[in-house]
Amino acid sequence: MIINQLTIHEAHELLKARQLSSVELTKACLERINQTEPKVHALVTITEELALKQAEKADQLIAKGDAHPLTGIPAIIKDNMCTRGIPTTCSSKMLQNFIPPYDATVVEKLNGCGAVIMGKSNMDEFAMGSSTEHSAFFPTHNPWDPSRVPGGSSGGSAVAVAADETIYALGSDTGGSIRQPAGFCSVTGMKPTYGRVSRYGLVAFASSLDQIGPLTKDVTDCAIVLNAIAGYDNRDSTSVPEPTPDYTQCLTTDLKGLAIGVPKEYFVQGMQKEVETAMRAAINRLEELGAKVDWKVSLPSTPYALAAYYIIAPSEASANLARYDGVKYGFSYTDTDSMWEALEKTRQFGFGDEVKRRIMLGTYALSAGYYDAWYLKAQKVRTLIRREFDQAFEKYDVLVTPTSPTLPFRIGEKLDDPLQMYLSDVCTLPINIAGLPAISIPAGFGDGLPIGMQLIGKPFGEEAILKVAYAYEQATEWHKRRAGI
Amino acid sequence: MKLSREEVLHIARLARLGLTESEVDRFSEQLSHLLENFEVLQQVDTTDVPPTAQSIPLQNVTKDDEVAASLPPGQILANAPRKEGEYFRVKAVLE
Numbered sequence: 001m002i003i004n005q006l007t008i009h010e011a012h013e014l015l016k017a018r019q020l021s022s023v024e025l026t027k028a029c030l031e032r033i034n035q036t037e038p039k040v041h042a043l044v045t046i047t048e049e050l051a052l053k054q055a056e057k058a059d060q061l062i063a064k065g066d067a068h069p070l071t072g073i074p075a076i077i078k079d080n081m082c083t084r085g086i087p088t089t090c091s092s093k094m095l096q097n098f099i100p101p102y103d104a105t106v107v108e109k110l111n112g113c114g115a116v117i118m119g120k121s122n123m124d125e126f127a128m129g130s131s132t133e134h135s136a137f138f139p140t141h142n143p144w145d146p147s148r149v150p151g152g153s154s155g156g157s158a159v160a161v162a163a164d165e166t167i168y169a170l171g172s173d174t175g176g177s178i179r180q181p182a183g184f185c186s187v188t189g190m191k192p193t194y195g196r197v198s199r200y201g202l203v204a205f206a207s208s209l210d211q212i213g214p215l216t217k218d219v220t221d222c223a224i225v226l227n228a229i230a231g232y233d234n235r236d237s238t239s240v241p242e243p244t245p246d247y248t249q250c251l252t253t254d255l256k257g258l259a260i261g262v263p264k265e266y267f268v269q270g271m272q273k274e275v276e277t278a279m280r281a282a283i284n285r286l287e288e289l290g291a292k293v294d295w296k297v298s299l300p301s302t303p304y305a306l307a308a309y310y311i312i313a314p315s316e317a318s319a320n321l322a323r324y325d326g327v328k329y330g331f332s333y334t335d336t337d338s339m340w341e342a343l344e345k346t347r348q349f350g351f352g353d354e355v356k357r358r359i360m361l362g363t364y365a366l367s368a369g370y371y372d373a374w375y376l377k378a379q380k381v382r383t384l385i386r387r388e389f390d391q392a393f394e395k396y397d398v399l400v401t402p403t404s405p406t407l408p409f410r411i412g413e414k415l416d417d418p419l420q421m422y423l424s425d426v427c428t429l430p431i432n433i434a435g436l437p438a439i440s441i442p443a444g445f446g447d448g449l450p451i452g453m454q455l456i457g458k459p460f461g462e463e464a465i466l467k468v469a470y471a472y473e474q475a476t477e478w479h480k481r482r483a484g485i
Numbered sequence: 486m487k488l489s490r491e492e493v494l495h496i497a498r499l500a501r502l503g504l505t506e507s508e509v510d511r512f513s514e515q516l517s518h519l520l521e522n523f524e525v526l527q528q529v530d531t532t533d534v535p536p537t538a539q540s541i542p543l544q545n546v547t548k549d550d551e552v553a554a555s556l557p558p559g560q561i562l563a564n565a566p567r568k569e570g571e572y573f574r575v576k577a578v579l580e
Binding site: 098099102195207234237240301303304308310326327328330337343344349351359363364373374377380383418422434435436459 | 536564565
């Protein structure tokens with residue numbers, strides 16, 4: 001048994017039976033981190049001392065018979081979620097020295113379960129990107145082939161899980177930032193419904209799209225982490241006061257009577273052959289498991305989602321990132337007497353290329369004379385996209401698509417072509433536009449590289465997608481393969 | 486759809502974002518290319534379609550006006566690049 005490869009539920013059973021201690025488990029993960037970090041660069045901060053202290057405390061809780069499923073289990077947090085006393089950089093020069101005075105709600109909740117926080121993961125700066133190459137510090141490498149990207153923006157979290165540096169991780173997803181790296185790294189990643197998980201303490205990128213979710217080694221673990229982080233929080237006024245079910249209760253393998261739709265627009269031009277082949281096989285498998293599959297669903301506004309997203313998200317980003325003025329926290333340019341020059345240079349030197357590009361794009365779309373033609377138009381298209389999903393969910397319980405149209409691409413390949421980079425989110429961003437829950441699970445390999453399948457549910461329909469994901473996972477072995485790093 | 490250098494500089498000024506000469510050129514080219522592709526939005530018939538700002542039906546979320554604990558000034562100021570006593574120090578606003 002290689003203990004850092006355990007899932008949450010496997011580790012929990014061993015911890016409860018006192019066959020393993022949290023300190024042992026944590027040390028195994030820390031050792032693995034030392035071994036693999038030089039190759040993958042998934043982490044920005046490693047909190048070894050804190051982790052071992054939390055592990056000792058967890059062992060005491062377990063000894064008292066007080067073990068929550070996450071007690072004593074090592075976790076990695078994406079570096080855009082505030083951790084009290086631990087740097088939270090968003091992989092940006094702007095926040096390189098920022099140490100939050102408070103915990104994000106999700107971090108508070110994990111700590112309340114007796115979690116072991118081992119560090120913070122690398123990301124595209126301020127979560128803007130699809131490859132983790134836009135980190136201001138260093139790119140993260142895909143453990144399945146270190147010359148390729150792990151996806152992004154939660155690339156560090158996905159790699160930490162895929163390389164068994166941690167048992168699970170948290171990521172955030174604004175247009176695919178949990179699901180696309182989960183697909184590229186062969187792990188399970190879920191973006192819950194908008195409003196399901198509190199974003200209090202998540203550094204804001206695009207407030208109407210951002211959502212926090214789990215990256216795990218299997219579907220059961222995903223349900224366990226979702227149980228711990230979901231729920232209403234009065235500090236996030238977009239969190240929804242809906243009851244939270246026990247998500248582990250829906251994990252059954254019988255899909256009889258379930259209606260699954262395949263929206264044909266997601267089998268897009270430019271889709272790689274390997275991805276298409278794997279997807280068709282995976283969907284056939286769902287049919288064999290008892291689901292009724294309709295291959296001819298149409299969501300006709302899908303081709304406009306990319307443009308709508310890349311107007312809406314940068315617009316919101318340009319407003320959210322106006323707060324970085326070098327006064328209250330963060331990088332500050334002081335070598336001038338002029339307030340305006342200090343402000344402009346703080347932002348010039350503090351932000352990287354992609355962040356600047358999006359601020360520019362958003363500022364343009366919101367500026368006088370262009371607002372109606374771009375921002376308002378995109379918001380109207382957003383309505384159409386959501387309506388089409390609502391109509392589809394009158395007939396189908398779950399929709400299924402590839403997570404990304406391509407296999408993980410080479411580092412550097414799309415860095416100079418923003419549009420090509422944006423296209424890697426083409427299958428995931430419509431789900432954020434509509435605010436729906438979706439999960440990416442391992443669904444095959446092409447040329448030895450991972451392929452993800454995306455399952456989409458109706459609002460607050462996490463249980464249906466977890467159920468289909470679980471049934472598929474139990475019938476396949478993809479999630480058990482390990483990157484040979 | 487072509488963004489001129491002047492337009493790029495105007496947007497940068499609105500965003501209070503300093504740009505180097507080469508960034509102005511590069512953004513002029515890249516943003517033009519992106520917007521050209523995003524022009525497909527204009528093909529969509531959105532007559533009588535209301536805009537969606539966010540995807541959940543919540544509106545006007547209010548809270549009771551209750552006194553609650555807040556962080557002490559020392560912690561709030563701990564990340565300040567420049568401070569003086571219990572204040573953030575800023576450059577002169579009026580010259």
